[in-house]
Amino acid sequence: MLFTELGLSEPILRAIAEEGYTSPTPIQAKSIPAVLKGGDLLAAAQTGTGKTAGFTLPILQRLSSSKTSGGKRLLRVLILTPTRELAAQVQESVMTYGRYTDLKSTVIFGGVGANPQIKAIAAGLDILVATPGRLLDLMSQKCVSLDAVEILVLDEADRMLDMGFLRDIKKVLAALPKKRQNLLFSATFSDEIKSLADGLLNSPELIEVARSNSTNEAIAQLIHPVDRTKKQALLAHLIKGNDWKQVLVFTRTKHGANKLVTQLEKDGITCMAIHGNKSQSARTKALADFKAGKLTALVATDIAARGIDIDQLPHVVNFDLPNVSEDYVHRIGRTGRAGSNGVAVSLVCVDEHQMLRDIERLIKQKLPQEIIAGFEPDPNAVAQPIQLRSQQHQQSRKPSTQKPGGGNANSGRGKPAAKRSSPPKKSFSR
Structure with missing residues (x-):
């Protein structure tokens, strides 16, 4: 048509x-x-x-x-x-x-x-x-x-x-x-x-x-089991060892995003964070620099990244798995667009095993796992509790004096299509 x-x-x-x-x-x-x-x-x-x-x-x-x-x-x-x-x-x-x-x-x-x-x-x-x-x-x-x-x-x-x-x-x-x-x-x-x-x-x-909870077949999904204390080192290893040029990284919290940016910069990886505590100008600059290839990694929270629209984004990394399983589908959907292939990698520690099972149940598939040499998880590690985002949602739905249109609204999607690549006939994908 x-x-x-x-x-x-x-x-x-x-x-x-x-x-x-x-x-x-x-x-x-x-x-x-x-x-x-x-x-x-x-x-x-x-x-x-x-x-x-x-x-x-x-x-x-x-x-x-x-x-x-x-x-x-x-x-x-x-x-x-x-x-x-x-x-x-x-x-x-x-x-x-x-x-x-x-x-x-x-x-x-x-x-x-x-x-x-x-x-x-x-x-x-x-x-x-x-x-x-x-x-x-x-x-x-x-x-x-x-x-x-x-x-x-x-x-x-x-x-x-x-x-x-x-x-x-x-x-x-x-x-x-x-x-x-x-x-x-x-x-x-x-x-x-x-x-x-x-x-x-x-x-x-x-x-x-398509099924509302299905994932794009153009996206290769992979789980790397790792201890929570080694996640940052593993991410740096993956980015530098594989020469990744453009990586969108998801964290669970704004504090976690800031901390990860500081650590990655020490490893010589150019990166910025985008979340609700950042000013509008800071978020706009971070996104523009990332799209222009000036940053290797953009570290984002879920709400901040919702709708980020980047043509042919090759890599998405879940530094933290999302508490809400549907957000996994939204996150990895940032790659594999406009007919291009993408890779979605998740770094999963013992704390997140139940989250992983919930995600696999939602998308109706078992995700492949690969342990990276030098980052083998401790088989005796004990899971620590993670505050569920659904608890935060329940709190946020209570009456509040904060104006939601101003402080924490962070992302978007706009043009209906990927920019022209070469063939004259194509469909647009935004």
Whole structure:
């Protein structure tokens, strides 16, 4: 199938073609016609499959073909995302593929000054991309009106729930017109997502691409058993011994990420950390340097890395296994994109054996294990308890005075495709 078969207008098709793309991914091929029909949509697909283009392209088409007559522009589309980086990249996608339309859009999120965002809204918009916290802030200041919104998008809805945004989402929903199109995109169809969908969507079309808990066959997965005290040395050994040039490393905590960066730098490995305690400028610089090849390793926590979009990322390392099994699938999904192969390595100590069993049960496969000479784990080692992230989630869902759109929203995914490589015909994968 080609984009020219999906009912998109010439200006949008021209922008797509100039980016070097001709064929939609499966989620795009299904969601674009569904959105164009005007009904509600509940869509699930793995990270990197093209969910962002699945809604930005048909939204641009719908707004272009039903322009409001005269007067000031009215805000007609609201796209909610859990994190700042994701919001910025969704906005980038809107601008890239809407550049030959006369539609106006902007993005708002916390962690930066609000005045430029307020001015952009006041100038008149068709599309607003926002994190929940900053949106509610500006709504309370009467700086943004949602009275004319025709289309609502909840992007990465599962992560928004994980981050405790449910109450904020409900406040936003209460300010929207009752008659509107609702699009809910998620990596998984959890019970919480189904509950949210039941209260939000009206007879939605259901789209699911691949099993929600499956892993990409293009990703080679490997477990290296090792003692907890030798993990850092083993990681340095793997990076330097295999001459890895670009490695995304996951840790369980922000403190663990900072500590690992310090240790790796002592081993001569260029690296930076990305997590919620880092400033917006620091996170942006770390990600840009990593994409540009100036850093060998980017060390990230789960929320910070959600949606990191890097073409042909060769290696992902789980320095710590995630407490929530589904996050393993999200983590390793950063590699093996756009038809390229990837390697996902997990360094597993005795503390994490139950986590590994849970992951293998979820993905329905036994992961191969390889012990590296010189890093053999102590067979008599005793497991130490690890605080489960689910306990932290329960605490985070209690009422809080912290504004979630500002301090800890950390990642994103934007353009719908891998950049052009060489063949003229290809599909895009973001």
